[in-house]
Amino acid sequence: MTSTRTITAAILVIGALSAVLIGWFGSGWRAMEREQRALMDAARAEAAGTAAVIADDLVVELEHLRAGESQRPYFHYQNLFHDPRGASLGWSVVPSPLAAGPSERLVATHFQIDGSGALTSPTFNPSVPDNNSPSAAADLAMLGALGPVKTALVAPPDPVQVAMAQPGSLAMADPVESVGRKPSAPSVARVPRDETSAKEIDKAVDKPSPKDLATDDESDDEAGDYQSKKKVAEAKDPFAGDKVAYAGKKRRPVKQAPEPTEQVVQLDPEVYAQNRQSNEIFVNSRLGNTTPQQASSNPQQQQVKPVPQQASEPDPIQAQGQIPNGEGPVPAQAMAPVQQQAATPRPAPRRPTGSGSSAPIVPAPVTITIAPLAWRAVVLDGKPALIAVRGVSTPDGQLTQGLVVSPDRVGEWLTERDPEAGVTLVTAREAPPGAAAAVALADVGWWVTVDDTAALTAARRAADGLRSGFLGRFIPISLLAFACAMLVVLLTARAEKLARQRERFAAAAAHELRTPLAGIQLYGDMLVDGLGDPAKHRDYARRVAEEASRLGRVVANVLGFSQLERRSLAVRPDTGDVVEAVRAAVERAEPALIRAGAAVELDAPEQAMARFDRDALARILGNLLDNAEKYTREHEDRTITVTVRAAPGSVEITVADHGPGLPPSLRRRRFQPFARGIGDDGPPGLGLGLALSQSLASAMGGDLSWKDQDKGATFVVTLAT
Secondary structure (H helix, E strand, O other), X not given: XXXXXXXXXXXXXXXXXXXXXXXXXXXXXXXXXXXXXXXXXXXXXXXXXXXXXXXXHHHHHHHHHHHHHHOOOHHHHOOEEOOOOOOOOOOOOEEOOOOXXXXXXXEEEEEEEOOOOOEXXXXXXXXXXXXXXXXXXXXXXXXXHHHHHXXXXXXXXXXXXXXXXXXXXXXXXXXXXXXXXXXXXXXXXOOOOOHHHHHHHHHHOXXXXXXXXXXXXXXXXXXXXXXXXXXXXXXXXXXXXXXXXXXXXXXXXXOOOOOOOOEEEEXXXXXXXXXXXXXXXXXHXXXXXXXXXXXXXXXXXXXXXXXXXXXXXXXXXXXXOXXXXXXXXXXXXXXXXXXXXXXXXXXXXXXXOOOOOEEEOOOOOEEEEEOOOEEEXXXXXXXXXXXXXXXXXXXXXXXXXXXXXXXXXXXXXXXXXXXXXXXXXXXXXXXXXXXXXXXXXXXOOEEEEEOOHHHHHHHHHHHHHHHHHXXXXXXXXXXXXXXXXXXXXXXXXXXXXXXXXXXXXXXXXXXXXXXXXXXXXXXHHHHHHOXXXXXXHHHHHXXXXXXXXXXXXXXXXXXXXXXXXXXOOOXXXXXXXXXXXXXXXXXXXXXXXXXXXXXXXXXXXOOOEEXXXXXXXXXXXXXXXXXXXHXXXXXOOOEEEEEEEEEOOEEEEEEEOOOOOOOHHHHOOOOOOOOOOOOOOOOOOOOOHHHHHHHHHHHOOOEEEEEOOOOOOEEEEEEEO
């Protein structure tokens, strides 16, 4: 039975240990979770930083595109144009640089809206089908998509729509929340430039100034001068082309594009007239008419009469009917040439001189005002699109010119920026909700996303490693701590058990010693005083001897247990006759057994030789016979049978009784010290006889065992031969 002291010690030790372990687990787990979140946040931040840097570089690239295209002469938006500084003088037109398609990588198409609202593209000329570009069908499909928004494009720009031209042009937000949201000033999430590297590169290469990218009033009219200026700007700016703005997770310094300004161009009236009548001049040149109609020498007094648009250049959208989607051929009626009437040339006006002769009137220059391109975010065919638009003021009315940025080519540009980052361009609805690696490109509805799967997978593996490492430390240490606590509890319980055993031993020893001492004192006094029947004095003396023998056996057991505890129990085995030693031990114990009401029977051969210690064997048989007598006092058959049998390599001595046998609670611990199967009201004893007897048998090289039988108890002493 567990004592209160042991239970109290167990509660205190386990409670204190549990409190320490729970506190350690709570603080350690929270710290581990913080480290896990930090790893995941770092992975997302790295991907988001990559997306922000690449998106910022895309903005810079688009600004370079806007700055360069803002310097493009307005007459490039025609299929045919007159080059003011061309090789041929006089009346001549050539295909526009944009007639074969956009020269800039990110541009899908160029377009122009005249004062009547007609949409045209430089790649499509219904009057001269030979000059149509192979991409004319796709450009016509794009014009069809621009039709619903051309009114908005002609209108003055919203300040928000030019946000991409401002320093802060990137916004990081939830793409789902941004769907259908009214455009507003974008939030800034830009990566700071490496100023030290920027200064070093600025020293190595000259920065392009606005003069390098802009032209004066005269050179603005010349396409060749525009191309040369563009090449000069690209030569001076190594990052103006396909620059790598993101390398080694650090932003390389990128040249910012100069902000384009409004241009005021002064053109010769003849140049202006030839660009207005480029198709008519081209048709006349084919017909062999090399002298075109002359323009008025004074535009202020007599406005140049434009060629009727319905006759010379019909609106392709109205001429072809249904706009193709870019996948099929262009309708024949849209590609067919329009019959032109050659204009009759007129002589140039002359003015009178003082001598009566006439001289040519010097015409006043034609003033053209060209606004810089401004970004517009529109929806084309249900998808967000980015368009750059500018207004051109001419004597014949207002023109709206612009370009459409190709999202596919932007995606290719992003992929080339960092092939390993998995950069893609998606719309707001395609971007993953709450994606940290997605960066909004102003208010266009485009998102630059970086595939953070690999980074998050590595972060999760590292986070799992943190969890495994923490549990790998916590679980073994906790088990070891609980094992130590249980050891402390067991030691406490063992100490309590030993204390109780000592108490019982002291009580049992006192009882065992008092009983024979009382008999010795009684019969001794009777012999000394001459009391009792004188004829029984011999019997009294025998009783004294028996009690003294019993007392000596108790003392011998106590001394033997003490030697057993000190591991100093020693025997001197020698080869001898086991039958003789057993018979002597039985004869010595038989009188006491008979007086106690028990009978002993010996069944042995004439001789059986084995190695044993005579005194040790006598003590073993004395303990077994004494136990058999004590535990059969309540039974009718109190016969004790001692059997000696020779076996191969050994001699077996069996002591059997017909008592109750060993109770189940005692069978496992029958040879343990102080183990008894009865309560305090049973026969007296110390519980040391069987433990000491087994130790003596083992010391002689033999063994003491117990046989399970239906009735009685049987012990077998085995001695080696």
